[in-house]
Amino acid sequence: MLNNQKIIVVLPAYNAAKTLEKTVSEIPLDLVDEIILTDDFSNDNTIEIAQKLGIQHIIAHDTNKGYGANQKSCYQKAFELNADIIIMLHPDYQYTPKLIPAMCSLVANDLYDVVLGSRILSKGALKGGMPLYKYISNRILTLIQNILMNQKLSEYHTGYRCFKAQFLKQIDFENNSDDFVFDNEILAQLCYKKARIGEISCPAKYFEEASSINFSRSIRYGLGVLRVSVSYFLQKTKLFRFSLFKGI
Numbered sequence: 001m002l003n004n005q006k007i008i009v010v011l012p013a014y015n016a017a018k019t020l021e022k023t024v025s026e027i028p029l030d031l032v033d034e035i036i037l038t039d040d041f042s043n044d045n046t047i048e049i050a051q052k053l054g055i056q057h058i059i060a061h062d063t064n065k066g067y068g069a070n071q072k073s074c075y076q077k078a079f080e081l082n083a084d085i086i087i088m089l090h091p092d093y094q095y096t097p098k099l100i101p102a103m104c105s106l107v108a109n110d111l112y113d114v115v116l117g118s119r120i121l122s123k124g125a126l127k128g129g130m131p132l133y134k135y136i137s138n139r140i141l142t143l144i145q146n147i148l149m150n151q152k153l154s155e156y157h158t159g160y161r162c163f164k165a166q167f168l169k170q171i172d173f174e175n176n177s178d179d180f181v182f183d184n185e186i187l188a189q190l191c192y193k194k195a196r197i198g199e200i201s202c203p204a205k206y207f208e209e210a211s212s213i214n215f216s217r218s219i220r221y222g223l224g225v226l227r228v229s230v231s232y233f234l235q236k237t238k239l240f241r242f243s244l245f246k247g248i
Contacts, residue, residue, distance in 0.1 A: 001033060002101075002108040005084035009100070010074035011037040011055075011091040012067065017044040019093040024053050026097040027089075031104065034081060037091070038073040040064055057081070068182025075168055084108075086168065088161045094205055095160040103162040106198055113167045113195040114187075116153070117160030117202035129206030137218065141225050145184075148229040149191055150236075154199055156187055156225070167195050172247055180213060181224035185244060188232045192245050 001007060009032050013020065020037075027035065036057040037050045041064040050058050059073050071088065078086045085107050087100055095117055103115045119125040120142070125135055142155050170193060176185040190197065213221065234240040 002031060002085070002104050005108050006033050006082060007031060007085045007087070007100075007104055007108075008033060008078045008081060008083040009035045009087045009089055009097075010071070010078055011035065011089060012040070012070035012074055013037050013042065013046050013050075013091045014040040014064075014067070014070065015042045015044050015046060016091040017042070017046045017049050020046060020049050020091050021053060023089070023091045023093045023097060024055070028097070028100055031101055032087075034083075036074050036077050036081075038070050038077075040066070040070045066178035066182075067180050068176055068185075069178040071182060071186075072174055072176075072178075075173065078165065079169065083165045086163045086165050088159070088163070090159040095158075095202055099160070099200060099202055100162075102200055103160075106200070107162055107164050111196075112198035113164045114190055114197045115162040116155070116158050116197065116199045117162075118154045118158055118199040119202055119204040120154040121199060121201035122203070124201075124203040128204045130204065131206070133215075134218065137222060141222060144226065145229045148233040149188065151191060151197075153197065156184055158202070159183070160202055164195075167193065170248070175243065175246075177224070179224070180217070180221045181228065184225045184228045188228050189245065189248060192232065192235070193248050 035055050037055050038059040039046050041061045085104055106112045106115045138155055138157055145156050171189045173186050176182050231242045235242050235245050
């Protein structure tokens with residue numbers, strides 16, 4: 001706990017057997033109360049390794065439901081366990097768990113409602129091995145998103161996020177996409193909710209075992225991101241209303 005707030009790390013996993021142990025070994029268990037892993041029907045032994053590591057809560061999907069659906073399962077379980085702070089961390093060891101204390105501190109001390117681990121704030125993205133085309137598309141999409149959504153974030157596409165649980169409970173993320181654009185939809189919802197969003201510089205590692213989407217899925221993701229940002233802009237200008245922001 002931190003400031004008497006229960007901290008839960010959620011790991012949305014898919015074929016994470018080669019990197020899971022390294023990721024979990026760096027999670028600060030003196031701070032984190034519980035760990036949840038959701039396995040999205042992996043075809044490796046992710047679940048067996050999670051059990052071996054003593055992860056308290058393991059959810060196994062009986063079909064491959066998608067990255068967004070994986071997160072939905074994680075967050076709902078965290079709510080059941082009465083989390084105050086939820087850290088979403090990819091178990092592919094692309095992001096270091098050593099930043100968990102810093103990210104949680106910003107939320108626990110009520111400085112921010114959401115903290116993002118940004119690969120762009122420093123110059124580490126390309127040095128860490130981020131493909132050039134992904135770096136360029138990240139920068140272009142982020143520029144467009146900041147303009148359309150009137151924000152000043154360094155990136156919207158990080159898989160390392162720390163949330164105040166009470167804010168997530170106010171977002172209807174269950175109706176969001178089950179695919180990768182889920183990350184952008186939930187961030188747009190939080191922006192629309194006027195959550196205070198902070199960022200912290202996060203080194204990133206790119207290697208063979210780290211999860212990644214191929215070029216064609218990257219294109220589809222980029223188009224989805226643009227759709228979300230345009231929807232946000234039109235909703236804010238009251239020209240149209242979208243179900244993405246229903247109830248916010």
